[in-house]
Amino acid sequence: MSARYLMDGPREADRLREKVDTPRWVEETLATWLARGARLLEVGTGPMHLLAAAAAHTDLRVAVGVDFSLPRLAASEHQDAQSTLAPVAADAQRLPFRDGVFDVSYTRFLLEYQPDPQKVVDEMVRATRTGGVVLLQDLDGQLVTHHPPSAELQHALELVLTGLAGRLDPYVGRKLFGLARTAGLTDIDVRIAPYHVIAGTAPPDVLDRWTRKLETAHPHVAAVLGPKAAEAVMQHFLRYLTDPDTLTFSLVFTVTGRVPPRRSGASAETQRAQLQLRRMLRRHNASPLV
Numbered sequence: 001m002s003a004r005y006l007m008d009g010p011r012e013a014d015r016l017r018e019k020v021d022t023p024r025w026v027e028e029t030l031a032t033w034l035a036r037g038a039r040l041l042e043v044g045t046g047p048m049h050l051l052a053a054a055a056a057h058t059d060l061r062v063a064v065g066v067d068f069s070l071p072r073l074a075a076s077e078h079q080d081a082q083s084t085l086a087p088v089a090a091d092a093q094r095l096p097f098r099d100g101v102f103d104v105s106y107t108r109f110l111l112e113y114q115p116d117p118q119k120v121v122d123e124m125v126r127a128t129r130t131g132g133v134v135l136l137q138d139l140d141g142q143l144v145t146h147h148p149p150s151a152e153l154q155h156a157l158e159l160v161l162t163g164l165a166g167r168l169d170p171y172v173g174r175k176l177f178g179l180a181r182t183a184g185l186t187d188i189d190v191r192i193a194p195y196h197v198i199a200g201t202a203p204p205d206v207l208d209r210w211t212r213k214l215e216t217a218h219p220h221v222a223a224v225l226g227p228k229a230a231e232a233v234m235q236h237f238l239r240y241l242t243d244p245d246t247l248t249f250s251l252v253f254t255v256t257g258r259v260p261p262r263r264s265g266a267s268a269e270t271q272r273a274q275l276q277l278r279r280m281l282r283r284h285n286a287s288p289l290v
């Protein structure tokens, strides 16, 4: 577990489970890529609720969930001796798998919290077989997209985001395409859908989830702004959500791509460097060296 991760707290596993209809998510997002006997990986899996739904949807060979939080993995209700689900406690930046062992790998709502999201995507590509699929899903605009603007809230949020740089990127959604390109994925597909849409007073369940989310992040925000200012921002944000005249929204980006053939002997990192060099040379009309 990392002391730098924003969303660590005893109630986090429940919040993650509650906020997604897992069978529907699998049907809409993952089902196209699942085949009987596939080896599936989720990076930043939390209590493995999405993986469990994927395993219920398709008869998989194995469904591996990586998370660095042991309490979150232990909160999974889906593990038994016969289960295809395999929890693995590890850091997303250094996946403990050989190259190309998975058919499909995905991550949802992890990259927004990563200091180096490219490293995570590169690792996912490395662990996925040639021709396999890597799926990246994350938010864009959460916390920061509102109308009408509130100068006071905006100012406080900017202070928070500056203080939390490298630990929370509310604009990571729009960056997924670039991350996929840089990682060398091919046949890249980008989809965008609404995620949070709070028009007028937020319903009680939505307000409750936001309250718990902000409470979990509170110690980190307090470390940046001081406890009083952190409490004030949190209350301000929640008041904004209850105001019948305000609109808050965010988008969810889903980017999928295929893993290209590996050049024998070259590591994923070397391949990425070669790809970048080839692109640079193309831009300068020079002949490829690699």
Ligand SMILES: C[S@@+](CC[C@H](N)C(=O)[O-])C[C@H]1O[C@@H](n2cnc3c(N)ncnc32)[C@H](O)[C@@H]1O
Pocket: 005, 007, 016, 017, 020, 043, 044, 045, 046, 047, 050, 066, 067, 068, 069, 072, 090, 091, 092, 093, 107, 108, 109, 110, 113
């Ligand atoms: C917001 S949750 C998302 C859980 C699940 N994917 C979902 O969509 O509901 C992010 C998860 O990633 C884990 N996590 C964050 N940084 C990580 C890292 N560097 N390595 C492994 N797990 C990480 C956290 O412990 C947390 O369980």
